[in-house]
Amino acid sequence: MILALWAVVFTLMSLMPLTFPHWQSSSFFSPGLFGNDAKVDYIQLFIPANPFNSLANNIVPAVTLFSILCGLMLMHIPRKKEFIAQLDILSEILSRLTMTLVKLSPFGIFALVAQAAGTMRPEDVDRMEVYLIAFVVMALLLIFLILPLLLSTLTPFGYREVLRTGRAALLTTLLTGNLFIVLPLLVENTRTLFNRHHLENEKSDALIRIIVPIAFILPCAGQLMDLLFILFSGWFSHESFGVLQHIELYGTGLLALFGSAKVAVPFLLGMFHLPSDLFEIYLVASVLTENIKFAVEAMAVLVLAALFTAWMTGHLRYNFRRLCFRLTVIAGGCAIAILALALIFQHCIRQPGDQKQVLDAMRVKPLVEAVVFDRLPDARPLSGDHFEQIRSSGVLRVGFNANAMPFAFFNRDGKLVGFDIQMAHLLARELGCRTIEFYPIEYDQLGRILQENRIDIAMSEVSITARRLSEMAFTDHYMELSMALLVEDYRKKELLETPHLIDNPAFVIAALEGADFDRLSLSFQHSGKLKLEDYNTFFTGRSKADALLTTAENGSAWTILHPEYDLILPRHQIKDLIAYAIHPDDQRFLKFLNFWLILKRSSGETDRLYNYWIKGLDVIRPEPRWSILHDVLHGPEPALGAESAVPIR
Numbered sequence: 001m002i003l004a005l006w007a008v009v010f011t012l013m014s015l016m017p018l019t020f021p022h023w024q025s026s027s028f029f030s031p032g033l034f035g036n037d038a039k040v041d042y043i044q045l046f047i048p049a050n051p052f053n054s055l056a057n058n059i060v061p062a063v064t065l066f067s068i069l070c071g072l073m074l075m076h077i078p079r080k081k082e083f084i085a086q087l088d089i090l091s092e093i094l095s096r097l098t099m100t101l102v103k104l105s106p107f108g109i110f111a112l113v114a115q116a117a118g119t120m121r122p123e124d125v126d127r128m129e130v131y132l133i134a135f136v137v138m139a140l141l142l143i144f145l146i147l148p149l150l151l152s153t154l155t156p157f158g159y160r161e162v163l164r165t166g167r168a169a170l171l172t173t174l175l176t177g178n179l180f181i182v183l184p185l186l187v188e189n190t191r192t193l194f195n196r197h198h199l200e201n202e203k204s205d206a207l208i209r210i211i212v213p214i215a216f217i218l219p220c221a222g223q224l225m226d227l228l229f230i231l232f233s234g235w236f237s238h239e240s241f242g243v244l245q246h247i248e249l250y251g252t253g254l255l256a257l258f259g260s261a262k263v264a265v266p267f268l269l270g271m272f273h274l275p276s277d278l279f280e281i282y283l284v285a286s287v288l289t290e291n292i293k294f295a296v297e298a299m300a301v302l303v304l305a306a307l308f309t310a311w312m313t314g315h316l317r318y319n320f321r322r323l324c325f326r327l328t329v330i331a332g333g334c335a336i337a338i339l340a341l342a343l344i345f346q347h348c349i350r351q352p353g354d355q356k357q358v359l360d361a362m363r364v365k366p367l368v369e370a371v372v373f374d375r376l377p378d379a380r381p382l383s384g385d386h387f388e389q390i391r392s393s394g395v396l397r398v399g400f401n402a403n404a405m406p407f408a409f410f411n412r413d414g415k416l417v418g419f420d421i422q423m424a425h426l427l428a429r430e431l432g433c434r435t436i437e438f439y440p441i442e443y444d445q446l447g448r449i450l451q452e453n454r455i456d457i458a459m460s461e462v463s464i465t466a467r468r469l470s471e472m473a474f475t476d477h478y479m480e481l482s483m484a485l486l487v488e489d490y491r492k493k494e495l496l497e498t499p500h501l502i503d504n505p506a507f508v509i510a511a512l513e514g515a516d517f518d519r520l521s522l523s524f525q526h527s528g529k530l531k532l533e534d535y536n537t538f539f540t541g542r543s544k545a546d547a548l549l550t551t552a553e554n555g556s557a558w559t560i561l562h563p564e565y566d567l568i569l570p571r572h573q574i575k576d577l578i579a580y581a582i583h584p585d586d587q588r589f590l591k592f593l594n595f596w597l598i599l600k601r602s603s604g605e606t607d608r609l610y611n612y613w614i615k616g617l618d619v620i621r622p623e624p625r626w627s628i629l630h631d632v633l634h635g636p637e638p639a640l641g642a643e644s645a646v647p648i649r
Contacts, residue, residue, distance in 0.1 A: 019341040028616030029556035061255035131232040153326040173298040177291040215301040219257040222297030226261040367429040379452035387589040394434040399441035404461035406557040419613035420459040443514025447471030458581040463515035474579040481551040483574035510545035
């Protein structure tokens with residue numbers, strides 16, 4: 001029966017994410033973007049080689065399973081009373097310590113809630129509303145529809161009778177958030193149900209007194225509702241849960257919730273590679289959800305005790321026609337509630353701020369005068385010391401490709417910006433140049449352009465390839481990128497679950513001419529291939545391609561402009577090393593550039609620009625909120641960027 005109850009709860013929980021609004025949202029690149037591919041070690045998760053290691057590392061299912069097995073073995077030990085007496089002393093010590101901490105916990109909870117309330121952004125609050133409302137609706141469905149209807153269908157007890165009898169226990173639990181204090185009341189309520197129908201006897205009384213405490217130990221229904229937060233966290237972080245992930249969540253979460261939810265939730269967030277900072281949202285929400293989930297648990301204990309006792313005493317009954325009707329009512333009620341909730345979320349909960357605003361707000365800090373040309377200059381021979389010629393002329397000629405977002409691109413205002421553009425400004429200033437000239441380049445022609453000395457350096461996400469090594473000189477690579485496929489959002493789940501579809505001639509992958517297309521030909525030999533001159537050909541649909549091969553850093557930026565697309569990581573991971581390219585004979589300039597890159601890394605300049613241009617951090621700095629410390633006591637200014645404590649991805 002407990003298995004059937006768990007199945008009902010998990011089925012309803014799996015349906016609740018269907019109500020979450022589907023927002024076409026995207027974000028800048030995050031190193032944890034592809035973290036969900038890590039495999040779970042189920043042996044270590046459930047069968048601990050060292051239980052103390054599991055305790056220390058918060059591996060809750062292993063600790064739970066080990067404790068259950070120890071309890072079963074202890075039942076057959078003849079001299080267990082002495083051991084249990086010693087455990088009673090230890091239990092008393094831990095209980096007193098726990099009670100001391102409980103007395104202090106309101107201060108800690110207040111501090112955590114205050115910190116979260118002071119740092120959460122308005123869009124995060126809107127998203128938390130989605131979780132709170134979904135949680136309440138799920139609780140209402142369990143308390144007033146599913147659990148009492150199932151009990152009244154399989155026993156002589158009526159629907160209204162069940163609710164009326166359990167009303168006092170439900171209200172007490174809802175107000176106090178303490179299930180333990182209502183256990184005697186739940187025993188009496190269950191006995192009352194049997195007494196009204198003249199079914200009470202010594203056997204039923206004994207069973208009720210045994211089943212209610214046992215059900216209290218098990219996570220029946222209400223405590224399992226904490227797993228809804230993990231599904232919500234996946235939606236919050238734009239990570240979808242497949243069928244296998246649902247099974248992993250419910251199997252692992254069931255064992256984890258034998259202990260405290262405040263221990264289980266961080267463990268499950270880590271297991272599914274979701275942002276650990278989301279636990280702050282859980283703590284804030286638990287102020288409201290804690291009492292509700294224990295009210296659901298009280299109803300579940302009552303229903304489970306009544307069902308099990310009726311079964312053991314031979315009073316379980318059902319009519320097939322009545323059972324089908326009641327199940328139809330339950331299914332219809334849940335469907336109506338879920339559909340209504342989905343419509344409310346879609347039309348009443350505002351979509352969070354657009355990352356496109358962040359992309360548009362990005363600016364290059366001008367360090368020297370910059371001029372952008374629309375065509376390359378004439379060729380000229382490389383003669384003498386080219387490095388000294390650059391410094392004496394005061395002009396640095398830089399080649400760029402505007403398809404290399406976020407390394408080099410034109411923003412909404414038509415300004416040339418990007419990571420490499422800012423690095424070019426830094427380089428020009430430190431070479432002592434007065435002016436920097438930007439010239440457009442095609443990747444396929446880059447070797448010829450450099451050999452003809454049309455530009456001094458190419459700074460635009462230039463990949464190091466074997467073919468290019470013979471045509472130009474590269475600096476040490478300054479970044480390692482991950483290749484990814486950009487596909488339409490609705491196809492992402494299908495391609496992740498059936499990756500063999502990609503290795504098919506009917507599946508056409510497009511790539512920009514140059515290194516990306518060369519890499520496509522080598523890595524996706526069985527797929528259809530299409531060479532692009534620019535990315536707009538793909539996004540406008542003129543290419544008729546199914547996917548675009550690009551880097552994850554580049555693709556993340558493109559999803560901001562085109563949120564109907566999303567990234568997937570190919571089964572065989574491909575890395576891309578990027579560097580700055582110069583004339584193959586310009587060795588003095590090359591030596592200077594390599595040491596210059598080392599200086600930029602050691603000073604933290606490269607990391608700062610990476611966070612700004614690639615991760616999109618600290619682009620739009622939020623206004624500091626009103627605070628007692630700053631505005632009343634005139635203390636130090638709040639830290640900039642503190643409002644972005646909870647990451648989206």
